[in-house]
Amino acid sequence: MLLVIARVYNNNTALVNIGDGKQAIVQGKGIGFKKRRGDSIPATEAEKIFYLDNPEVKHRFTSLLKDVPIDIVTTCFAVIEMAKSEYHYSVLSYIYVTLTDHVAQMYKRLMKGTYKPSPVPDIHDRYPTEYQIATEALAMINRGLNVHFPNNEINSLALHFINAQGTDPDPQPEDELSVKVNKIVQQVFAEYGIARNLANANYFDRLMIHLQYLVERLHNHEMDDHVLSANIESDFHRLYPKSFEIATKVCDDLEAQLEITLNENERVYFIIHVQRLIQETADTPSK
Numbered sequence: 446m447l448l449v450i451a452r453v454y455n456n457n458t459a460l461v462n463i464g465d466g467k468q469a470i471v472q473g474k475g476i477g478f479k480k481r482r483g484d485s486i487p488a489t490e491a492e493k494i495f496y497l498d499n500p501e502v503k504h505r506f507t508s509l510l511k512d513v514p515i516d517i518v519t520t521c522f523a524v525i526e527m528a529k530s531e532y533h534y535s536v537l538s539y540i541y542v543t544l545t546d547h548v549a550q551m552y553k554r555l556m557k558g559t560y561k562p563s564p565v566p567d568i569h570d571r572y573p574t575e576y577q578i579a580t581e582a583l584a585m586i587n588r589g590l591n592v593h594f595p596n597n598e599i600n601s602l603a604l605h606f607i608n609a610q611g612t613d614p615d616p617q618p619e620d621e622l623s624v625k626v627n628k629i630v631q632q633v634f635a636e637y638g639i640a641r642n643l644a645n646a647n648y649f650d651r652l653m654i655h656l657q658y659l660v661e662r663l664h665n666h667e668m669d670d671h672v673l674s675a676n677i678e679s680d681f682h683r684l685y686p687k688s689f690e691i692a693t694k695v696c697d698d699l700e701a702q703l704e705i706t707l708n709e710n711e712r713v714y715f716i717i718h719v720q721r722l723i724q725e726t727a728d729t730p731s732k
Contacts, residue, residue, distance in 0.1 A: 447485040453477040454515040461486070463496075468503070470495040470519055495522055505541040512647075513549045520589035521545040524582040528606060532578055539654040540609035546647055547605060548586060555592060564684050565600040566677045572607055579603035608714055611658070622703075623660045629702055630656060633695045639722060648721040655718060663705060678709055681716045688720035695719075 448461040451468060459477040463469050471491035480486065488494075497503040502522070509518050521544050528534040554560040569576035579602035587593055630652075634640065641649040682689045692715035696707050719725075 448488055448491065450477075450480050450482055450484045450486065452482065453480050454510075458515050458519065459486075468497045470497065470506075470522075472519065493519075493523070495519060495526070501538045502541060505538065509542065509545050513545055516590060517549050517552060518545055520586055521548050523589070524585050527581060527585065528578045531581075532574060534574070534578060534606065534610070535612050536606065536609045537611050537658055539651075539658070540605060542654070543609065543651055544602070544605045546651065547601065548590075551594060551598070552590060552592065555594070560594075562595055562597050563601040564680065565597075565604060566680050568600055568603060568607075568677070572603060575603040575606045575610075576600075578606055604717070607710075608655075611662075622663065623657070625703060626656055626660055626699065627653075629698050630695055633691065633698055636694075637691050639691070639719075645722050645724075648718070652718040652722065655714065659711065663703075678713055678716075681713065681720075685716060685720045685725045688716050688723060688725050691723070692716040692719045 448463060448471060450459055451462050452460040456475055456478045458470065458472050459480065461469055461471050471494050473490050473492040476486060476490050497506060506518060506522065522541060525536060525540060525544065576599060579599045582602050583594060583599050692712060695715055696712050699705065700707055
């Protein structure tokens with residue numbers, strides 16, 4: 446089988462046409478070397494093939510390549526496909542953005558020498574499947590990017606899968622509930638002087654995606670009734686007091702104005718999103 450080059454990303458990675466209007470990402474040593482669009486390569490030269498057979502996945506892939514190195518994107522997409530194929534774990538499509546962005550930021554800090562271990566508490570007892578997925582994910586990331594992130598990153602990776610578990614809903618026009626949720630969040634942000642800008646655009650957009658799926662869960666009464674950890678919320682309160690304050694205000698206002706109840710998971714997710722938005726550093730005791 447011959448693969449037709451559509452785009453060369455680097456010497457070892459290329460986008461190829463595989464017939465019937467479908468495309469895939471192929472990786473292999475020297476597979477893109479001196480190749481041009483329209484050139485053919487044998488399928489046997491591809492050490493890895495990632496099929497872009499889902500329009501949403503293809504869109505996410507193309508968008509991420511504008512800001513994230515190809516090796517990070519393909520590694521993260523491979524991690525997600527591993528979870529779906531080996532563990533039959535259903536995820537919402539926004540995990541392609543959130544997980545890739547998380548790994549890209551981790552990688553950037555590691556290269557700059559500013560990397561700090563994740564403060565997320567251990568959750569392997571509560572979520573053994575997600576923890577096992579994240580364990581394999583970390584090994585794939587370390588191997589694929591030729592780096593060595595410590596094992597405590599497993600908990601952070603597991604949180605991405607916990608947060609994104611589910612099946613994408615059919616696209617729906619923006620409804621009244623969605624408008625109300627966004628308005629409440631924006632009002633709280635305005636009180637604290639938080640606005641979308643070039644520095645926080647990725648994190649702001651990730652929060653907006655999270656709000657879309659929150660609305661969907663509220664519509665379907667599908668709120669996760671498990672508790673991440675008995676200590677995780679208090680740990681974040683101690684580490685990120687400002688983020689905790691803002692996130693608590695958001696959740697309290699949502700509950701009061703919409704007459705709903707948000708569980709502890711949602712509160713923790715809001716703390717994480719706000720912490721990334723305002724870039725609050727961990728308030729750790731000095732030695």
